[in-house]
Amino acid sequence: MANTRQARKRIRRNNRRAEINGARMTRIRGFVKKVEAAVEGGDKKVAAEALRAAQPELARGVARGVLHKNTASRKLSRLSKRVAAL
Numbered sequence: 001m002a003n004t005r006q007a008r009k010r011i012r013r014n015n016r017r018a019e020i021n022g023a024r025m026t027r028i029r030g031f032v033k034k035v036e037a038a039v040e041g042g043d044k045k046v047a048a049e050a051l052r053a054a055q056p057e058l059a060r061g062v063a064r065g066v067l068h069k070n071t072a073s074r075k076l077s078r079l080s081k082r083v084a085a086l
Contacts, residue, residue, distance in 0.1 A: 024066045031057045035079050044086040051083050 002008045031054040038047035058076055061067035 021064075021066050024061060024064060028054075028057050028061045028067070032075060032079065035083070039079075039082045039086065042086060044083065047083045047086060051079055054079065 002011055031050070035047060035050040035054050038050045041047075055076060058067065058072040062069050062072045
């Protein structure tokens with residue numbers, strides 16, 4: 001257990017940040033899944049729209065420090081390759 005006031009405050013802060021970051025990751029995953037579902041459905045127009053919506057979400061995740069830059073880039077690259085293959 002934390003012994004100092006500062007350590008107790010850090011625990012509270014870390015819990016709050018973990019909740020916010022978890023919500024951000026869930027939101028990003030939802031956008032990515034929409035693209036994947038559209039690709040599975042075979043509808044290129046819907047998949048392209050979903051990809052356009054997912055791009056800024058991934059970039060926002062990088063800006064907020066929830067995702068690593070290369071991870072977002074890799075996900076975006078793989079998704080766009082799948083959409084282009086339709």
